[in-house]
Amino acid sequence: MTETHSRFAGKIAVLIDHAADGLHSPVRELLTIARDLGQPVAVSFEAPTAQVEADLAALGIAELIVVDIDADWHLTAVAAEGLTAAALECDAKLVLATTTFENREIVALTARRLGAGLVADARPEIGADGQLQAFKRVFAGTWDVVSEFETERAVMTVRANTVQASTVEPTAYPTRTIEVAASAWAKSATLVTRTLHEHTGATRPPLAEAAYVVAGGRGTLGDFSAVEELADALGAAVGATRDAVDEGWVDHDAQIGQTGVTVAPRVYIGAGISGAPHHRGGMQAAQTIIAVNTDPETPLFEICDFAVVGDLGEVLPQAAKHLREYREQS
Amino acid sequence: MRVLVPVKYVPDIQSDRRFDDDGRIVRTLAEGTLNELDEVAVEVALRLVEADTGVPREEHEVIALTIGPADADLALRKAYQLGVDYAVRVTDDAIIGSDYFATARLLSAATKALVADDRPIDAVVTGMAALDSLGSVVSTLLAAELEWPQLLLARSLQVSDGRARIERELDGVTEELTAPLPAVISVTDHIAAPRYPNFSSIVAARTKPIDVWDMSRLAIDAELVGQSAARTRVISAAPRPEKDPVIVHVDQGEGGKELADFLISRGLV
Known part of the structure; x- marks a missing residue:
């Protein structure tokens, strides 16, 4: 394993979402994957709560980047410009996000701006040749497909339960805030309302x-x-x-x-x-x-x-x- | 109003889907179909122009456009059956193996070519995903290429006074968005049920013209599309091994206990 680590020693930007009450398990899994492959850099559009800060320390992140963008980051086109700026700021070779409808839009636009390859709903792995690979199950689970990237950077979404999240001895990490200006295109649609669904059956997991x-x-x-x-x-x-x-x-x-x-x-x-x-x-x-x-x-x-x-x-x-x-x- | 619907010819999801030796999805005529979710997009486009009764229907236009080999005409014929007015197929050897990004570039270039042909487009309406690859990312990439606003995953849509308004439902949140036209709009399968073509439209669709364009019709650099521009490469594709045989228990009063015992014996609880 040490050899594969040395081949992919790069920074891995991980989009942190739904973080108000601490990190949800898909994000914890993503940070665990990133820690196994390289140096995880958490990317957030909001200042972290104390609970999120503690979670990030226990998951062993190398750094937190808080994106301060001059438009509504709930618009996926705006979020993509923020995530792109964060990935460039830390020179991430891999960008990871959980599989949600909005993240699919965000990562696609991020990959476009980064000139990066994109694989959705896959698990990042290091192949025998030391190259980053995307392992994916398709056609309703009947075929396994492995892809490699032709590009300097890679972007992937990862499904929940792909790995078991694990923690490390909590370590202090630096936080930096970057200011980003959204393009006119990113702001060309207007988010009129955004209504959170009432959480029914609060005792059941998402x-x-x-x-x-x-x-x-x-x-x-x-x-x-x-x-x-x-x-x-x-x-x-x-x-x-x-x-x-x-x-x-x-x-x-x-x-x-x-x-x-x-x-x-x-x-x-x-x-x-x-x-x-x-x-x-x-x-x-x-x-x-x-x-x-x-x-x-x-x-x-x-x-x-x-x-x-x-x-x-x-x-x-x-x-x-x-x-x-x-x-x-x- | 003029609405463009990009459609895709995909393997029937009921059929045995597979990859070829180059890691590409096998698409053969016998098993192919118009992507079901694109039928919904065609339906929404038709309803948009039908709702705009201030202008005679024949002055509106719904265009179906596909990128693919001659087999993909089957998808366009189906679109004609549903009631589109014009169909274009973009076919060129240089396009084979295009990834999401190249596909979005091609659709953007084709949209601009239609506009240049004196067919100004008010909206591009897409299905929420292609059921063969489920990337669901081409719509957002197309909006970025065109620099048109994106209104994606609409479960309801209203168009008036040159603006579109949608509602979309995500995991745990409902959003309402608006944007000026022209815009790229993707629709979910909850927005409308596609109509059934009647016999006369099925017959008429057989002989309607399909314009075939090659790369010379598109203002796009051949280097930016096709296999050579693809940002990812499939290095292996293999069918998964058959599972162990299914354990079947016919309930005679103990079925629930058997289920619980299965979970317990496998260490799953």
Whole structure:
């Protein structure tokens, strides 16, 4: 490992987002990846809270750059100009961000301005030749693709649960603030309102970063109580198919699929879900897949590890009960 | 009003998708289709011009444009079935292997070529992603190339008095944005359901003209597109090994316990 470290000793700029109440786990994972590959430089658009400062120290960052930009950084075009300036300021050879809708826009524009190669939803690795590589699972998890960069700099988004975050002995790090002027183009759209969704089910983890996901589809017939009961027994997030969202049974935020949230949890449990390609594209990177369905021919059974042919209204509460008992005993 | 919809010919996601030996996605006619999310973009473009009733429909124009080989005409034929007025295919050997950045440059150059052809564009409307690569980044890159405002991932869209207004829903937040036209607008699959073509439009689409452009129509340096300009290179692409066989349990009253035992026995809880 020491040899690969010496080959990629560069600075790695990591975009820190959603940081008000401390660093969320996808960002902690990103900083862990960056620390393993080189020197992580955290990039933020806001001054860090005390909790964020403590988190950054424990994750072993080399430096924090706070971007002070003269426009609304919630506009992705504005944020991209700030991130670009920060990457150039520290001469980062690699820029990392978590996989979110807005970060996709930010990193694409950043890569364009940096003249850098871009790979979305991948894991950065150092190849046998010492070159930076992007490892990516595509086509609903059925192919593995490894890419290299032809450019001096590289930009990537990384999915949640790609690695396990780890901390080090907290170390002091320097903070610098850079002032950036946004271009006229970046400011050409106006953000009129920005409304945070009320956090429902505050005890459950966010879907995109959850290690356990229990999802329901049409087979729930609109009753998600069994799904929620098992989710709470596991400490899981609740997900849903597009059908269930379109029916108004659950919020859009819960939609898993190629046009919703992509999840890659340790365990995914799909109940009353047929496994349409759009849904599979958003969950097939899960490490273990469990399916519950009354139809023994349901396509999700073809890609799962464990299948229960049965009524989710019976099976999920019983599983939840046994898991609660197991937890109490151990 | 004139709306341009860039469309993409992609492998059917129900089919067996794969890579060729050069690490490129295999696109064959039998399995190809118009990217489903682009059908939504075509629908939104049609609704925009249909809503502008102050001007006769025939004075509006919805243009479908694709970059790709002759097979990609299938995507344009589908766009014609849905009701677009004009279709262009950009085809040139120099384009093969273009990455996100080159694709955005090509779309930008094609947009400018249409404008130069006395077809001023009021809006570019795109689907939120191509279902083969799911990069979802070409729209933002195109906006940057054109230096037009970007209004992306719209789940609702209103256009009036030369401005567009969208609402977009991100993880945990809803945003409203406005911008003057011309703008680049991407739409999610929640904004509208594509119409079904009727029999006569299916028949008519077979014989509608498709303009084929090569690089000479675009004011763009051939060095900046194609494989040689690509910023990343696939070094390996391999199908994943088959998983272990599925364990199937037919519930006879113990299904939930079996599920819990599976998680416990594998050390997953």
